[in-house]
Amino acid sequence: MIARLDAAPKVTGQAKYAVDHNFPGMAYGYVVLSTIANGELAAMEVTAARHTPGVLGVYTPFEPLELRTPISQMLGEGWVPLQDKEIAYYGQPIGFVVAETFEAARDAAALIEVSYTERPALTSFAEGLATAEDAKTGPRGAPSLSVLAEGVESIEDALAASEVTVDATYETASQNHAAMEPHSAVAVWNADGLTVYTGNQGSHGPADELAQALNIEHSAVHVVNPYVGGAFGGKGATSTPAFLAAAAARNIGRPVKAALTREQVFTATATRPATVQRVSLGARNDGTLVAVRHDSWSSTPMSRSFIEPTSHGTSREWYATENLAISQKAVPLNIPPTTFMRAPGEAPGSFALESAVDELAVALNMDPIGLRKRNNSAAPPGEDLQWSSKHLDECFDIGAARFGWSERTPGGRVDGDWLVGLGTATAMFPGLRFPATVGITLRADDTAVVATSGADPGTGLLTVLSLIGAESLDISPEQVTPRLGDSALPPGGTSGGSTATASAGSATMVAASTVIDELLRLASSPGGPFDGRETAYADGRVFADGRVFADGESMTFGEVLRAMERISLTATGSTAPGEERTKHSFGSWGAQFCEVRVHRLTREIRVSRLLGVFDAGRIINPTAARSQLLGGMIWGVSAALHEGLDVEANGRFANADLAGYLVPVNADIPEIDTHLVEYPDTLLSNVGARGLGEISIVGVAAAIANAVYNATGIRLRRIPMMLEDLLED
Amino acid sequence: MRPFELSTPATLEAAMDTGGTFLAGGTTLVDLMKLDVLTPRRITDINALPLYGIDTGDGLRIGALERMSEVAAHPGVYPMISRALLLSASQQLRNMASIGGNLLQRTRCGYFRDVTMPCNKRDPGSGCSAIGGANRMHAILGSSRHCVATHASDVAVPLVALDAQLRLRGAEGERTVRLADFYRLPGDTPEVENVLRQGELITEVIVPRLDWAAWSTYVKVRDRQSYEFALCSAAVALDVAGGVIVDARVAVGGVATAPWRLAGVEAALRGEPVARASFEAAAAIAGHGTEPLSQNGFKVSLVKRTIVRALLELTEGGSR
Structure with missing residues (x-):
């Protein structure tokens, strides 16, 4: 076993995270959030806050800290707080109070009286579907794409001509990364410029964004983050506390520390969008896929910061099919910004596609593994570039043997008061690299x-x-x-x-x-x-x-x-990345296996066994690799059974804390088995690794839903799955 | 959290005189102070008071400051009390939280806990946000048009089933109140949750002797396996002779504005054979008078199923 070099400092408390840094004269900032979802700030009465003992500064869009909008190479145009009076979501940062202590800043913040000119807010995803628009063309291409066999006029024709079809609509909830370390920063100015201690996914991006926002030389900004308490896509962009702490520290001439509270993290950062996905599959009686149609709708904020590319992340590439049509719509709502979160596109997309494949297996009366193997792709449909190294069939074979798949019966089995079912799903994540x-x-x-x-x-x-x-x-x-x-x-x-x-x-x-x-x-x-x-x-x-x-x-x-x-x-x-992308397609693959138990009376769904077998190229550190896989699979359980932001009509998240936004506890997670087939992919890079941070969440929710179907005969097409979804009376 | 004055009296008399908000384990008070829901200026730490001890001589007498974990581990405690405690919170919280404080814990309604939202319980007259809002976790029994918040305690459920009493001590002296009478339904005054008078303290929990409650259990149904409040729970005890139910105790949690004893279900079980059909027929009565909200209609079915499951687990030893 290779020990993690940062393990000892982390478990002994020696690791210094961003907010663990303290400096003489340091002041504390507290962020103020909006309590409406759409409108304009009419006034902010800050006199009482300003006169609170210990308060050093109160900043609002009426008296802002100067920040310019940065443009990042990876994330495009950014957003900086307090620069205008428009409110586009509930929980939007609208103020920043800096004081001698955290308590003084927070108490003063509570004294700020905000009045709004409110406009009707569109917060319901279901209602917003009516005004959906085509998603922008993104890194994965145009919003709609189709590949049709010669002589086939449309995907509708291909589906109509199929011997067996399934057609269903799936829903996935909006989620928050909920990293243990809240978004936070400590900003210190000295003669050389600015140093900001802040957790992020790579210090170069925030350094660049801060330099632009503060209008100073790039060389004058130093961002430090040797330890990060979880990011998962949610710390790619510079956080609100980092921008505000840096600007306020310059303003008052003292170091400033700022951290979001746990409740604030849910709205003042960014979330995974909610999705609705309609999947139609057409097959021959022998199980050969002839038509795949996958239409997706993603929630997005009014700023259109990000859409969840569920069709492009899955059906575009996963299965061999003569006819393919995918589309991606965006549903703009008065909700907090959306962004990347673990396996963006693939995670929620696989819930739809891999549930649909299971439904097709039922319709065909075929083994779900057999169906998947029959439609294994050598290259993405309609493309010439073959997968550089793909061993998905082997993953399924190894997994089936390890998991006891042959014991599975179409109607599941009963163990005492529990209905027991097995499910499986494919996992995939593209093989990428960055400069x-x-x-x-x-x-x-x-x-x-x-x-x-x-x-x-x-x-x-x-x-x-x-x-x-x-x-x-x-x-x-x-x-x-x-x-x-x-x-x-x-x-x-x-x-x-x-x-x-x-x-x-x-x-x-x-x-x-x-x-x-x-x-x-x-x-x-x-x-x-x-x-x-x-x-x-x-x-x-x-x-x-x-x-x-x-x-x-x-x-x-x-x-x-x-x-x-x-x-x-x-x-x-x-x-x-270079010319290798003109020669091959790249992806990691995996087979997820799951056993669930559903109580025959009270209908709780509990996962009792999990196995993931993955093909992710060369493995550098087997211990850390297994740990990554476990984390992703557990997160898949969480997505399937627990996690979901509950957006109220006024745009407020009803469950914006860890008491209401459930994630699994130890008792929810069974023994998890993982296995890696190790085929170095030196066509992608000379190191041979394809990376496995994200693949292991992919397919888990579908494997669980498929196992629930096996156990109960009830097909659940919405995550998180709740016990009431299985109550028949 | 706002500044407060702390006193740590050593005697009950001294505690009565402080006029402060009582602090025992702190698992509710400190939590709600952090959220600015409670803003006491004076806090009276009662942990030094002589309110400890578990006496199982005749029935059960539990000092109000006994920790949940200590009560759960005590061999003389009826199984449904012990199980309800062990299925509550986390080990760390159970090590801190007192039995008296547990009975006084505030609702988990998200609107009560968010000071930016209207809530009649926190801010009388401001309105109830849950009735038209996120109410999946809320009550289907005992609610009013002013409040639909559930009572969050697990152990209160078996305690009302066992007809427990509370010893109370205040400036005017001592008194004993049945736990079932201690809680007040929200009605027009959801901010008033119980009959405690200003400055009055729970000193002891008394559970009358009920030998057949040695055959009892508590089932808790929730969204995850641990560390989560009940969607529905049921405490059941049966007195059986010759395969026939002589007497029964049934109470439910997670579905009502107070721990909810179901006398009608108990009556329906009496005289019936120990059989699934008897359980189902009796449990059906639990659905009477329920008033589901927009998101919690499933609880009407779930409460009956949970009672049947608890009775089956008790009588058949069904798997957990």
Whole structure:
């Protein structure tokens, strides 16, 4: 077992998260939120707040902190608080109070009297469907797309001509990332500029956004986040507390700390959209898919910040079919911003598609695994680029044997008072990578530093950097100090899209090869220990005469540096996605298996067994990999049975705290089995890993719904599934 | 949380004199102070008062400051009390929360807990947000047009089934009140939840002896397996002779504005054979007089099912 390098500091409380940083003279900020969902601020009476003892500043759209709208390369146009009086959702940041203590700031905030010019709010997704619009063309292409076999006029024709069809509509709830660490920041200005301690998914993005927002040089902003208490897509953009703390700290000339309360996190950040999805499948009697239609609607805020690409994330690629039609609509509502959340598109999309595939298996009277294997795709429908490395059938075979799938009967079984059912589903997540630069420094004490600006929000990247760094430098991981979470480091390793290992890993390999080349050049240069001789590198040593063998004349890299009176030698390596994307399609795959128990009287749904078998390329750290898989699968249980934001007519979230927004407790989670088939995918990147942060949530909700059907004969098409959905009277 | 004055009296008399809000385990008071729902200026920490001890000599006498975990673990406690306690909250909370404080815990209604929202219980006359709002967790029994909030305690459910009494101590002396009479339904004054007078303190919980309650259980149905309040719960005890029910106690939680004893169900069980059909027929009575809201109609079915499940688990030892 490879221990996580950050495990000990985290479990012993030594790890310093953003708000653990304290500075002399530091003040505390408290964010004020709107209590209407649509309208305009008419007035904010702040006199009482301003006169509260200890209050240092009260900022509102009437007396704002100056912030400019930043534009980020990855996220597009951002949003900065307090710059206008428009209210577009309930819980929108509209004020910021800074005081000597948190309590003083919060109590003063409570004294602010807000009056609004209110407009009718559209908050109901069901009602908003009537005014749905085409989603914007995004990174996954145009909102609508179809692939039709020769001679087929329309997807309707293809479905009509199918021997067996299923057609159903599925719903998934809006969710919040609910990371343990709330969005927070500590901002400190000094002669060199601004330092902001704030949890995020990669320090480079927020540093850039803060520089733009505050209208200062990029080089004057330093963002630090060595530890992040969970992100999951919700900490990609710079948070409201970070913008406000930085601007207020400049205004009052003192460091400012600001954190959202748990309740505020639900609205003052961003959420996963709710979706409605209609899936129609047409097949031949032998189970061959001939038509797939998947129409999706995603809730989105009035700013259209993000839509959940459920059709594009699943039906576009998963199964071989001659005829395919997908569409994506956006439903603008007066709701908080939407954004990426673990497997955006794939997670809710797979609930619909993989439930529909199960419904088709029932209609065909076929084994659901057999049906999936029959329609395995070699490439996305209508595309020539074949999957670089796909072993989904093997995942199903291994899973079926491990899980005892052959014991399954169409009507489930009964165990005492419990109805027991088994379900399965496919999981998939695209194989991606981002541009990344990694710096490697060889030091005279025979250690090395591997550094990039990205984040390890619990994913294990820090340990992965040390492992890939050690392997690439041919030294032991103990000799490697990995560094992350600092915008002063080379830009790379952003946590997102399950890309960090492939991106930062391959850049590490390039950096290692570069620094070794420079080391060899140095060693054989004039005045070097191997002046004028050929050199070779192995085992952390430079060998003379280009020959590597035991007892050969050699020096460690530290000895070389010491001989040349160098403290260190640094090189960077950069990689980016490139021509591989013109040769293959890339994706990780998996097979989810689930056993549920439903009480025959009171109808609670409890998951009693879970197995996930995944094909995610090369695995760098098996311990951390399993941990990632467990987290995702548990989250899938959560999505299926617990999580869902309850939007009221006035736009308020009825359950915006962890007492109302349920996530599973230990007692809800059974023993979970995971297995990885390990086929390095060196067509994607030289490191061979495809990443597995997101894939393991995909398909879990469908596997559970399919198991509920197996147990009860009742098909549930909405998550989270509640016990009342199974009460028949 | 707002500043407050704290006193820590050592005697009941001294505690009475402080005029402060009583603090025992703090699991409700501190929580609601953080949310600004309760803003006491003076707090009286009563943990040093001599209100401890569990006496099982004749029936059960439980000092009001005994922790939930201590009561649950006591061998002389009827099973349905013990189970109700163990299915409550988390171990950490059970280690802190007192039995007296448990009975006084406030509702979990989300509108009560959000000071920006109207709530007649928190701010009389401001209106009830739950009636037209998120009310899946709310009451179908005992509600009024002013309040539909459920009573959140688990252990109060078996305690009303067992006809428990409370010893109360106030400036005017001591008195004993049946727990069933202690709670007040919301009616026109949802802010008044019980008959406690200003400055009065629960000192003891008394459970009358009922030997056949040794055969009792508590079933809790909820949205997750632990650490969640009941959608519906049922405490049941049966006195059976020769396969026939001689007497029964049945109370339900999670569905009413107070712990809800079902005398009609108890009466319907008496004289009937121990059989699923008897249970179902009696449980049907639990649906009488229910007033479901827009999101909790399922509780009408669930309450009957939960009673049947509890009776079956008691008599057949059904699996959990």
